[in-house]
Amino acid sequence: MKYERSSALFREAKKVIPGGVNSPVRAFNAVGGTPVFVDKAKGAYLYDVDGNRLIDYINSWGPMILGHAHEPVVNAVIEKAKNGTSFGMPTKIETEIANLAVSMVPNVDKIRFVNSGTEACMSAIRLARGYTGKDKIIKFAGCYHGHSDSFLIQAGSGAVTFGTPNSPGVTEGTAKDTLLARYNDLNNVAEVISANKDEISCIILEPVAGNMGCIPPAEGFLQGLRKLCDENKILLIFDEVMTGFRLAAGGVQELYNVNADIVTFGKVIGGGLPVGAFAARNEIMEMLAPLGPVYQAGTLSGNPLAMAAGFAMLKELNDNPQIFESINKKTEYLHEGVASALNENKITHTINRVGSMISVHFSEIPVTDFSSAANASNDTFKKFFHGMLNEGIYIAPSAFETWFICDALSYEDLDQTILACKKVATML
Numbered sequence: 001m002k003y004e005r006s007s008a009l010f011r012e013a014k015k016v017i018p019g020g021v022n023s024p025v026r027a028f029n030a031v032g033g034t035p036v037f038v039d040k041a042k043g044a045y046l047y048d049v050d051g052n053r054l055i056d057y058i059n060s061w062g063p064m065i066l067g068h069a070h071e072p073v074v075n076a077v078i079e080k081a082k083n084g085t086s087f088g089m090p091t092k093i094e095t096e097i098a099n100l101a102v103s104m105v106p107n108v109d110k111i112r113f114v115n116s117g118t119e120a121c122m123s124a125i126r127l128a129r130g131y132t133g134k135d136k137i138i139k140f141a142g143c144y145h146g147h148s149d150s151f152l153i154q155a156g157s158g159a160v161t162f163g164t165p166n167s168p169g170v171t172e173g174t175a176k177d178t179l180l181a182r183y184n185d186l187n188n189v190a191e192v193i194s195a196n197k198d199e200i201s202c203i204i205l206e207p208v209a210g211n212m213g214c215i216p217p218a219e220g221f222l223q224g225l226r227k228l229c230d231e232n233k234i235l236l237i238f239d240e241v242m243t244g245f246r247l248a249a250g251g252v253q254e255l256y257n258v259n260a261d262i263v264t265f266g267k268v269i270g271g272g273l274p275v276g277a278f279a280a281r282n283e284i285m286e287m288l289a290p291l292g293p294v295y296q297a298g299t300l301s302g303n304p305l306a307m308a309a310g311f312a313m314l315k316e317l318n319d320n321p322q323i324f325e326s327i328n329k330k331t332e333y334l335h336e337g338v339a340s341a342l343n344e345n346k347i348t349h350t351i352n353r354v355g356s357m358i359s360v361h362f363s364e365i366p367v368t369d370f371s372s373a374a375n376a377s378n379d380t381f382k383k384f385f386h387g388m389l390n391e392g393i394y395i396a397p398s399a400f401e402t403w404f405i406c407d408a409l410s411y412e413d414l415d416q417t418i419l420a421c422k423k424v425a426t427m428l
């Protein structure tokens, strides 16, 4: 593979953009090497500035569930743009996408649109605090909820102790209101709750984790959280920014049959444009301004282009529910192929998969939480990543990321990926 033009563009970018990127993981710091600069994309393929064609398993980190430049979505954006791109006034398309989203997602009456998953999660915890009158939140080590201050708290040794900021700029005052728990460990959650009785407003989690690689909730984990929340007047927030409209039309609430109190969205809901959203039942959503006292706003929120893209995307998924089955089958096929390629070469690994989210951990032990994910071999992952890239297969440049399968992938693409994996496995 050639990287000349990407390398040159990266050098230029680094002069004027910190690290050359507008979001850190794009910089390839975890794997080394030069980030690939994209020229264009169509369906399952990325075309970079050096003329390489890559089979894409990132899909913009999730949104492009139907593949790149999907025509109904692109056309919706073009048509909308002709009539103006932003008004700061209400438009009909906002109600249309709200109606559609609320009809697809269980247990929610109203939805508010914002511009990113970060904003959605940040607003969701403010709403939970306003609704319950309590300040503290519980989050899980290894779960990502965007980059707002309350969430940039890393795993400490004792989960019951106060969190410590893992980013300079997050104040201790903020950090002390974020309590950490271990994913898939209900006893630990119960301990954190009892050590902070009547102070916890909400538990927020990725109900299927995707930001420490893919980690499914253990049997009974989500149900157990629901019960703990009900017993302690705590709101349960499902961060479905990654899983929403991907694992099922109704997301994880539908897939695992567990109700959350507030659900956050991003990624797929915007069809590739910057969109986030949060939703809940009426009594919670009516706490929001202008109906209630919890303030939240946005100049570009509900932007017509973004809403048109999101509406076109959700409509495709709603009208064609077989898409979910199709991507799940493709992912299962990939799972089997990659597993056998690695097994044939005696490469120790664990593959986690839920629906169309999959990740390969070079780990001897099952990966069920952040510490087991962190325990996997990063050296092997780096070699695997660069080997696959060299074969024209683009997976996320970090061992802590999930691969996203889009419906534009053909079985020939999957076979090509598995073949590449066989070749790379001999070099690990």
Ligand SMILES: *Cc1c(COP(=O)(O)O)cnc(C)c1O
Pocket: 115, 116, 117, 118, 119, 121, 144, 145, 146, 147, 206, 210, 211, 239, 240, 241, 242, 266, 267, 276
């Ligand atoms: C991507 C992601 C976010 C953040 O969304 P942005 O649009 O990047 O701000 C939040 N939560 C989860 C689970 C995510 O995967």
